[in-house]
Amino acid sequence: MRILHTADLHIGRHLHGFSLAEDHQVVLDQIVAALAEHQPDLFIIAGDIFDRPIPPASAAKQFNRFLNRSREVCSAAIVAIAGNHDNGDRIEAMAIMSDPDHDLIRGALRMDELPLILRDTAGEVAVSALPFAYENAAKECFEDEGITSPEEVIKAQISAARKHVPAGARWVIVAHAFVAGGKSSESEKTLTRVGGIEFVSAEVFEGANYVALGHLHKPQTAGSDVIRYSGSPLAFGFDEEGSTKSMTLVDLQPDGGVDVSLLPLTPRRELRTVKGRLEELLSTSPSDDYLKIVLTDNTPQIEPMPRLRSVFPNACILTYERDERAIETKPDAAARRALLDDPIGLIGAFMEQTRDEPIRETEHPLVVKALADLRDKEASA
Numbered sequence: 001m002r003i004l005h006t007a008d009l010h011i012g013r014h015l016h017g018f019s020l021a022e023d024h025q026v027v028l029d030q031i032v033a034a035l036a037e038h039q040p041d042l043f044i045i046a047g048d049i050f051d052r053p054i055p056p057a058s059a060a061k062q063f064n065r066f067l068n069r070s071r072e073v074c075s076a077a078i079v080a081i082a083g084n085h086d087n088g089d090r091i092e093a094m095a096i097m098s099d100p101d102h103d104l105i106r107g108a109l110r111m112d113e114l115p116l117i118l119r120d121t122a123g124e125v126a127v128s129a130l131p132f133a134y135e136n137a138a139k140e141c142f143e144d145e146g147i148t149s150p151e152e153v154i155k156a157q158i159s160a161a162r163k164h165v166p167a168g169a170r171w172v173i174v175a176h177a178f179v180a181g182g183k184s185s186e187s188e189k190t191l192t193r194v195g196g197i198e199f200v201s202a203e204v205f206e207g208a209n210y211v212a213l214g215h216l217h218k219p220q221t222a223g224s225d226v227i228r229y230s231g232s233p234l235a236f237g238f239d240e241e242g243s244t245k246s247m248t249l250v251d252l253q254p255d256g257g258v259d260v261s262l263l264p265l266t267p268r269r270e271l272r273t274v275k276g277r278l279e280e281l282l283s284t285s286p287s288d289d290y291l292k293i294v295l296t297d298n299t300p301q302i303e304p305m306p307r308l309r310s311v312f313p314n315a316c317i318l319t320y321e322r323d324e325r326a327i328e329t330k331p332d333a334a335a336r337r338a339l340l341d342d343p344i345g346l347i348g349a350f351m352e353q354t355r356d357e358p359i360r361e362t363e364h365p366l367v368v369k370a371l372a373d374l375r376d377k378e379a380s381a
Contacts, residue, residue, distance in 0.1 A: 149192075
């Protein structure tokens, strides 16, 4: 069975005040072309369809056109879930327009996570679609006050889904989560509302033949070769400068194994950093790429951004090199920021440096518990 896995479209997003509608249309067209060329049996959108809970009408229309075109060129079953940027009820309402025997659109939690059952020559494939939800919603749905972390939300969903997977069926899970070992970028929102550990261990997905994830914007695996992020189709931050975006094409084999290939996406505009003196930059070739401009002038320039936008209309950020050097001399601030962004990753890097070995699987739960205990002590202090 062939699967095309995408995620984190973030339709309706702006980049430093610039609408990305044109940029989105270019990559959406490429996804439609991939559907037409590769004719998958299953098309997955693993959350964050829109950039905010109430998207502008233009974003909703753009997505609806994309979905209609996808159905025109390919007969694939469509499975889509709400991510943390989406409004679950709004995504759930989209299911009214779909064929429940052919598609699975999930926005809200359910006590029983019924899968979509697909079939090929090798038998049944069960697809469980697990929409993103915060802990309070999961407590209410599953009537379990013990759900206090994103990992426990996912565990409850998988437990509700596992019992409906037919015996002998291959199992595909679609989820929106931060799986431990994944690498984040600056454009992702935290998955916890009041702090705490947002990571989910890879072990919770045990038994699945393929896990199609959303949330992290860089294409990557996390904890296992079959647990994969397709990544976002566009770069949404300058920390992704130079990165290659892609869709994930998965061939699920009769024995449950997977063959994975990445289909590259080509953006309408690049995100780039340019550096130089103001007068030098003003005399260079024009570009409509999204730019971070670093001026090397020793003194402040008069209205540099309006002047630069005459050459670079999509200039987003302007800084001076001397200011960036000053920031780089504050390692304590950088260390604090790294600890907040990825505490387990920072601890893992320390362990690898001191003993030439990363955190072991058996040690991971101990690290998670120690961080949670520290958080609880700080909250009660």
